[in-house]
Amino acid sequence: MTWYRIWAIFTRHFYLYKRSLSRWMTIFYWPLIDLFVWGFITVYLRQAQSVPESGKPVSFIMAFLGALILWDILFRSQQGISITFLEEVWSRNLLNLFVSPLRPIEFLTASMLMGLFMVTTATLASAVLAWLFYSFNLLVLGVALLPFILNLVAMGWAIGVVTTAVVLRFGQKAEVLAWGLTFFFQPISAVFYPVEVLPAWLQPVARAVPATHVFQGMRQVLHDGTFPVGELLAATALNGVYLTVAFIFFYWIFAQVKELGLLLKVGE
Numbered sequence: 001m002t003w004y005r006i007w008a009i010f011t012r013h014f015y016l017y018k019r020s021l022s023r024w025m026t027i028f029y030w031p032l033i034d035l036f037v038w039g040f041i042t043v044y045l046r047q048a049q050s051v052p053e054s055g056k057p058v059s060f061i062m063a064f065l066g067a068l069i070l071w072d073i074l075f076r077s078q079q080g081i082s083i084t085f086l087e088e089v090w091s092r093n094l095l096n097l098f099v100s101p102l103r104p105i106e107f108l109t110a111s112m113l114m115g116l117f118m119v120t121t122a123t124l125a126s127a128v129l130a131w132l133f134y135s136f137n138l139l140v141l142g143v144a145l146l147p148f149i150l151n152l153v154a155m156g157w158a159i160g161v162v163t164t165a166v167v168l169r170f171g172q173k174a175e176v177l178a179w180g181l182t183f184f185f186q187p188i189s190a191v192f193y194p195v196e197v198l199p200a201w202l203q204p205v206a207r208a209v210p211a212t213h214v215f216q217g218m219r220q221v222l223h224d225g226t227f228p229v230g231e232l233l234a235a236t237a238l239n240g241v242y243l244t245v246a247f248i249f250f251y252w253i254f255a256q257v258k259e260l261g262l263l264l265k266v267g268e
Contacts, residue, residue: 036187044193062222065136067191067215069126073149074211075182076122077156078163080115081108082178085164089172104254108247111164112157119153144221147232148214154239155210156182161246165253190215210238 017024045060085107088094097107127138141148163177188202189211195203206212213235217228 033183033186037192040187040197041192044197061134062136062140063219064192065130065134066138066141066218066222069123069130069138070148070152070214070218071186071189071191071211072126073119073123074152074156076118077112077115077153078160078182079156079178080113080118081111081157081160082163082167084111084114085167086175086178089167104251108161108164108250111160115156115160116153119149119156123149141218141221142227144217144227144232147236148218151210151214151232151235151239154243155235158239158242158246159185161243161250165246165250168257169253185209185211188212194219207234208238210235210242213238 085094088097098104123138130136130138139145159182163174163181166177167174188198188206189209190198190206191211195206195212195216198206213228213231217231217235220226220228220231
């Protein structure tokens with residue numbers, strides 16, 4: 001082996017990190033997300049062990065499996081929008097679309113429908129496998145299941161619209177957001193543990209996230225068997241605000257992109 005050639009390749013890739021926030025995110029972002037999520041899970045389990053309760057192991061299993069399936073709904077709805085947009089970027093077809101009579105709202109609507117297709121397919125598969133392998137029936141959530149799903153889909157759409165706008169403005173160097181932005185909300189969405197596990201200063205932030213109210217409501221259904229009216233109303237109101245802001249943000253970015261002539265450079 002010739003070491004100066006090895007060093008040349010290493011240096012070439014090392015220099016890419018000097019001005020690339022997305023590459024630094026791949027180094028630090030995912031380990032930190034895992035650290036926070038599993039750290040809070042550990043705190044939750046430790047607290048629960050100190051207060052024994054009959055049937056608690058079963059409740060844990062049901063809550064964790066339900067949380068995994070519901071979290072995937074949020075992720076898939078966001079991916080439906082982001083990946084639909086990125087497919088056009090990767091195939092260099094974006095300019096062809098937007099010089100046609102196609103309106104941005106029509107493209108976003110089609111992307112949201114794609115998200116619904118992905119959510120439906122993935123959720124059915126996950127629910128069937130959870131029933132076959134773990135005897136967990138997602139329908140145990142009862143009439144609350146549909147509003148849970150709709151609120152998670154709505155939040156996923158809002159995140160997807162925002163990530164699409166950012167990639168449209170900054171190009172493929174911002175693609176990492178399409179894969180990782182949703183997981184930014186996971187530690188503060190109380191997916192696997194109640195909000196009370198979080199530090200006191202972080203709890204108000206968590207309650208400003210629609211998904212938090214969905215997962216809090218899910219545990220309320222599983223543990224108490226009561227319909228989480230307050231949690232669902234809070235999630236719906238927050239989603240209404242965030243979806244409105246997301247669409248305004250997208251149209252603002254789209255206007256900038258057209259004015260600056262950046263639509264030609266997306267994907268380069």
